[in-house]
Amino acid sequence: MxxxxxxxxxxxxxxxxxxxxxxxxxxxxxxxxxxxxxxxxxxxxxxxxxxxxxxxxxxxxxxxxxxxxxxxxxxxxxxATRGVSVDDRSPDTTLVTAQAGESWSGLVEHTVTQGMPGLENLAGIPGTVGAAPVQNIGAYGLELADRFHSLLAWDLAEARTRRFDGSDCGFAYRNSVFKAEAGRYVVLEVTLALPRRWTPVLGYAGLRELPPGSDALTIMRHVLAIRASKLPDWRQQGNAGSFFHNPVVTPAVAETIDGGPRFPHPDGVKLSAAWLIDACGFKGHRLGSAAVSDRHALVLVNRGGATYAEVAALATAIRDAVRSRFGVTLTQEPLEF
Ligand SMILES: Cc1cc2nc3c(=O)[nH]c(=O)nc-3n(C[C@H](O)[C@H](O)[C@H](O)COP(=O)(O)OP(=O)(O)OC[C@H]3O[C@@H](n4cnc5c(N)ncnc54)[C@H](O)[C@@H]3O)c2cc1C
CATH class of the missing domain: 3.30.43.10 (Uridine Diphospho-n-acetylenolpyruvylglucosamine Reductase, domain 2)
Incomplete structure (x- = not known):
């Protein structure tokens, strides 16, 4: 039906x-x-x-x-469904609803430039609005869940629409029910709640240098500039952003690793996958037409004509090397079909 x-x-x-x-x-x-x-x-x-x-x-x-x-x-x-609508009747938040096929980065730029701050830290993340809740996209100290109101999805198992509020979505670090139950729901539209009494989120490295009174447009431009300086542009050199998650290990395992950044985590210690890969000598490493970016060790790039087999073989070589040297297993971020 x-x-x-x-x-x-x-x-x-x-x-x-x-x-x-x-x-x-x-x-x-x-x-x-x-x-x-x-x-x-x-x-x-x-x-x-x-x-x-x-x-x-x-x-x-x-x-x-x-x-x-x-x-x-x-x-x-x-x-590729399109459409954005704004409901500003509430005194606390502006509700912005976007159809799944809208560009995420386009939505961020639209809201910020139209005087609706709140998404600026998430500027420049490629992809569509509908995919944003799937891995609860995040960057620069903010994640989708922080500005999420609700979404409408098509439930493929029950052939009906379902509305999800934040607590239904099971949002976690790069995770949600839409990822955990992959193939069950199609996100149709997402409603974001943008705060009317907005305060900037400047606690993340790279944004701390901005003055506390920075406006959302300034923050967005700064985020875009940092991203452009760090990550290869996929339009020039094909890539899927971070190829591995930062691994969370026990304090005992973390102790055995000499050097590299580490961050406290509820399940142990979070390590930098980029540092581990770089320490194994993979930055810039090539396998056929696939390579590890020479700008960022976490990004695998297509140097032109790379095949699935080459990218997969390079990813396996990296995983094997990191496991053998550090005893840490890296998990892949991009999903495979
Ligand atoms: C250069 C670069 C930088 C990146 N930086 C970041 C970053 O800073 N932070 C971050 O979190 N991510 C980042 N990413 C990853 C990526 O941008 C996000 O995961 C994005 O949300 C994917 O959107 P997409 O439309 O391309 O989804 P796709 O890649 O097409 O799909 C991803 C998954 O979502 C599912 N999906 C897609 N649309 C829907 C839908 N409407 N309903 C249900 N499921 C759906 C697909 O089945 C698939 O499982 C980056 C990627 C690149 C290339």
Missing amino acids: GSDGSTPAVTGLVADFDLTPWNTMGLASRAAFGAVVTGVDQLVALAAAARAEGLAFHVIGQGSNLLLRPRIEGIVAVM
């Missing part, structure tokens, strides 16, 4: 769909079937068709957190 109770027709489905432009790593990849989704009924119809045909159903946004295999079976739906 469609979102309004009717049975919508399948539209926009393409066989042998080219996903190469839909992943920031720039890997060549084709899906058995794919569609660019511009409306909720279209999504519902595609999901129903996949179910009826016994096909796998995948939903992606911009593909900025994905490692795509050359061939993907089933249907891949690219969320």
Whole structure:
């Protein structure tokens, strides 16, 4: 059934769909079937068709957190729904609702430049609004959960819409129910609560140098400048941002490692994956056309024409080296289809 109770027709489905432009790593990849989704009924119809045909159903946004295999079976739906609305009736918060296919960084720039501060620390993160809750995106001392109000999702298991508030989402560090129960929910729209009595979040390294009275526009520009100086631009050199999570280890394991940053964590000690990789000599290391960025050891880049196999082999070599030298297991951040 469609979102309004009717049975919508399948539209926009393409066989042998080219996903190469839909992943920031720039890997060549084709899906058995794919569609660019511009409306909720279209999504519902595609999901129903996949179910009826016994096909796998995948939903992606911009593909900025994905490692795509050359061939993907089933249907891949690219969320491209658009629309942003603002509800400023509450005295405490401005509620901003954006459709899943909106650009996250575009939304941040729109709200900040329109005098609605609150998202500035999350400027410049690639990807779509719909994917932002999936790994509870975060940067520079702020995460999505801090500005989250609610979201509307399509429940693929029950074929109905469901509204989630913050406590339903199971937000944690780069995690949520949408990641834990991958494949069950499609995020349709996200509502953010932007504080009317806004105070800047400047506690994170890199932002502390800003004066306490800095406005949101200044902070956003500063964040964008730091990101541009640290990370390779995926438009020039394909990448999926941080390739590994920072590992959390026991204090005993942390003791055995000589050097490198460490941060207190409720489950032990958080180490810097970038430092561990760099210490194993991988910065700038190449494997075919895949490489570890020479600017940031946590970023694997496509130097042009890299294959899934090359990136996966490089990731395995890094994981093996870090495990063998430090006894620490790195986990991969980008999801694989
Ligand atoms: C250069 C670079 C820098 C980055 N910096 C950061 C950073 O600072 N902080 C950070 O947290 N992340 C960062 N990332 C990772 C990435 O930008 C985020 O994870 C982003 O939210 C992914 O959005 P996307 O639309 O590209 O999702 P995709 O990569 O297309 O998909 C990611 C996952 O979300 C699922 N998904 C996508 N859309 C939906 C939907 N509508 N409903 C349900 N599930 C969905 C997919 O199935 C997949 O499992 C960075 C990536 C790059 C390339």
